[in-house]
Amino acid sequence: MNGPLSVVTIVAALVLAAWYLLRAALNRAPSRFDLLAAAVFSALVAVLVVIAVVGLFGDSRPSDTATFGGYLITTIAFVPVGAYLARLEPTRWGSLILGIACLVLPVLVLRLQQIASVTGA
Template structure:
């Protein structure tokens, strides 16, 4: 996996989570700026998914548990889309709250993807 891309994704996810937390604490609903942040995060995750599948297909070396790795790779891409829909439906401050949880989950899953690729057992 690309550690530089993973780092960028983690930083973007944590920044989106922090911004959404501030919005939730201010008792505001989700806005277009949240969708833009989730869109950027989604684009980065799609790029990571493409890199992950290319490395799985091309390298002889891959993760020990390929099924779990692929599950994380696909699952992490779904989270921002679902959180955007849920956040739009929830027109209270809990809409941005959903985004906070989703972005934190994305950051943790990206770290776990790196661990799976390197063969770390946690």
């Protein structure tokens, strides 16, 4: 797992989570800007996942490749699904959905790092 890219992803997720949760607290529905920010963040997560998948074909693989693959699939799908659900819910709860999705992403990235670091991937 790429250390600096993981840190950027985690920081971006936490900043976006704070923004979305603030909007939910202010009773604001997700705006187009919020959904666009989620799409840009999803692209950043996709870059991280692609780099991790490329690393799977290298010399140092995680010992539990199936678990690592499951976390990769969950990581890449989490924010787009959250954005889709937020778009279906055009109230403050849509902002809350986006906020929770962005709060879960750092946990997924940290878990990917833990699995990869067991074998030095």
